Amino acid sequence: xxxxxxxxxxxxxxxxxxxxxxxxxxxxxxxxxxxxxxxxxxxxxxxxxxxxxxxxxxxxxxxxxxxxxxxxxxxxxxxxxxxxxxxxxxxxxxxxxxxxxxxxxxxxxxxxxxxxx
Amino acid sequence: xxxxxxxxxxxxxxxxxxxxxxxxxxxxxxxxxxxxxxxxxxxxxxxxxxxxxxxxxxxxxxxxxxxxxxxxxxxxxxxxxxxxxxxxxxxxxxxxxxxxxxxxxxxxxxx
Numbered sequence: 001x002x003x004x005x006x007x008x009x010x011x012x013x014x015x016x017x018x019x020x021x022x023x024x025x026x027x028x029x030x031x032x033x034x035x036x037x038x039x040x041x042x043x044x045x046x047x048x049x050x051x052x053x054x055x056x057x058x059x060x061x062x063x064x065x066x067x068x069x070x071x072x073x074x075x076x077x078x079x080x081x082x083x084x085x086x087x088x089x090x091x092x093x094x095x096x097x098x099x100x101x102x103x104x105x106x107x108x109x110x111x112x113x114x115x116x117x
Numbered sequence: 118x119x120x121x122x123x124x125x126x127x128x129x130x131x132x133x134x135x136x137x138x139x140x141x142x143x144x145x146x147x148x149x150x151x152x153x154x155x156x157x158x159x160x161x162x163x164x165x166x167x168x169x170x171x172x173x174x175x176x177x178x179x180x181x182x183x184x185x186x187x188x189x190x191x192x193x194x195x196x197x198x199x200x201x202x203x204x205x206x207x208x209x210x211x212x213x214x215x216x217x218x219x220x221x222x223x224x225x226x227x228x
Contacts, residue, residue, distance in 0.1 A: 033216070040125075042204050042218030043161065056215045091160060104149060104208060104216055108160035 002026065004109035006092050012115045018080035021112045025073070025094030031102045032069060034077050035091040037111070043091055049075065050102070082116045089113050118143045121219035123205060129225045134195050138222045140205035141187040150188045152179055153204040155221065161204055165190070195226045 005024040013019050025032050030051050035043035046065065048056035051072035060067065064083070069075040079086055093106040122141045130136045142150075149168050153161040165172050167188055171180040178191040192199055202221040209215035 040220070042121075042206070042220050044218070045216050048215070058215065102208075104151060104206075105163055105166055106151075106153075106161075106216075107163065110160050 004092055004094055004107055006109035006112055008112055009110060010113050012117065013082055015084055015116050016081040018078065019082050019114065020076055020078045021090050023075045023092030023109060026107055029094035029096050030072065031095045032075050033093040033106060034067060034075070035093065037089045037091055046077070084116050087114055087116045120144070120209065120217050121205060121207065123219035123222045125220055126223040127225050128222065129227055130195055131227050132195055132197060135191065135193045136195055136224065137189055137191040138203065139187045139189045140219050142207055143186070144210060145186060147207050149208060150181060151206045152190050153206060155202045155204055197226050197228060200224055200226045
């Protein structure tokens, strides 16, 4: 079974430039998560989707970050404009349907390592 | 208290040793808990889910102490390949909204 696919794996951009990350979850997984992870810290949830609906986006810095999950399958996370502090690993995860609420048994993609110079 | 706290370590143990580390949480109503393993520069991988008192899978045992609000992960007969960072995570509130990870505990198993 194919895992969560993310691209690109690495991205180096100058500050104030836009950047986009793409994620394709495991087939059949209706829940999709975007996380940001800084060195030495645990992943921080940015947004969670149930199918195509964003149900948790309280941690998403909405002035510069946006996300979409059209058709409830793959998803794109965008930063515009990027700042130096956005340098981090951006992880996508998916989980299968639970019973009444998300299962939270998450399967992560390899991540995109973003460096903003 | 922070939502999820973990001793960052590192825990340095010899091969074959038994090691345990804890994860404390602030939401007394939390119902589900998860241990993930993360190798250096890799993505987290689900190790174990804990929904009631505990769970066991081979050399790994997770236990839940609701009274003191912590979960523990016990690794018996440590292998070199167990060296990694162990993250605990749980839903942030009673409605399954949001999910929060601790900072992780780094384990080094030494030959």
